[in-house]
Amino acid sequence: MPTGVAMPDAREQLFAAAERVLLRDGPSALTSRAVTTEAGCAKGVLHRNFADFDAFLAELVLLRAAGVDAAAAALRGAAGTGTVAGNLAGALTDLFGPVAVAIVGLITSRDGLRARLRDARPTGIPILAEATAMTAGYLSAERDLGRLPADTDVDTLAPTLIGAAHLLFADRTGAPPPPDALRRIITATLPGPR
Template sequence: MPTGVALRDARQQLFDAAERVLLRDGPNALTSRAVTTEAGCAKGVLHRHFSDFDTFLAELVEDRIARVEAQQAALCAAAGTGSVTGNLADALTGVFETVAVAIVALITSRDELRAKLRATRPTGVPLATEAVHMIAAYLAAERDLGRIAADADIDTLAPMLIGGGHLLFADRTGPRPDAEAVRRVVTTTMAGAVREP
């Protein structure tokens, strides 16, 4: 493996390589060697940027959480446009078609990683918890616009939607759920709460 090849934005390339390994081979295959091989760099590159592999993984999770938070801003900006069901189905697909399912599995399978993440995220499962916050913020915005019932229990609906979405996308090796399956989960969960024509 060449050691003199400079990587532009090495951290992001390593994160992207880890994501590819996670999606292709699952959390058990994620090692520092697998990441650097996937990134096409020497193993020392990872250790030059991160103190240890669990620190690398914790920063990977934080990077992916930042993406969910950016998705939250876009989703909330969409409140009042399109349909509530369509917006929620797109949001769930956007979260779970990416690496989110694999990241949650990674977090639950690595004690050291969970311990590092607990320092800044003491409750819930990182990434899944932020996805719940994203959905809750959107539902609140739609409620303020009158497109969701004023008495809708957002604190219950949001985790139900994330849980249902997670179960649809959980089988890493099986076929991805189609758009209609995602829409059915959203429609059923939101039955009685949506107030759009």
């Protein structure tokens, strides 16, 4: 590995390398050496930018979880257009792409990472928690527009839909679910007209 060579955007390069290792080899293969080898840099680059490997992983997770905000804004903007089930199915299919599914697997497989994340986020699993909030916000907007019954319990419905969606997409090595699978689940779960 090269040493003494400046590495512009080292943090982003390390995050991208970690995602490639995670997607290709799974959570158990994600080590500091695997990340720095994939990034083509010395191991010290990671340790100069992060307190330890779990700090690096925690920041990666929190950055990717924060990216759900843009999807949430787009989904809320779709309220009142198309169908509720169609809008949710599209947004959740995009959300549960390979990187997000792999990161959820990473969180559940590393005790040290979960402990570090609890320092920043005492409840919920990052990405799944943001997805739940995104879904609840959208369902609330649709309820306010009268496209869902006024008594729709979005705080129960949102995690139910996220759990079902995650189960569909959770196998990182298998084929993605058929395009209409998530829409059928959403349609069956939503109250009133869809």
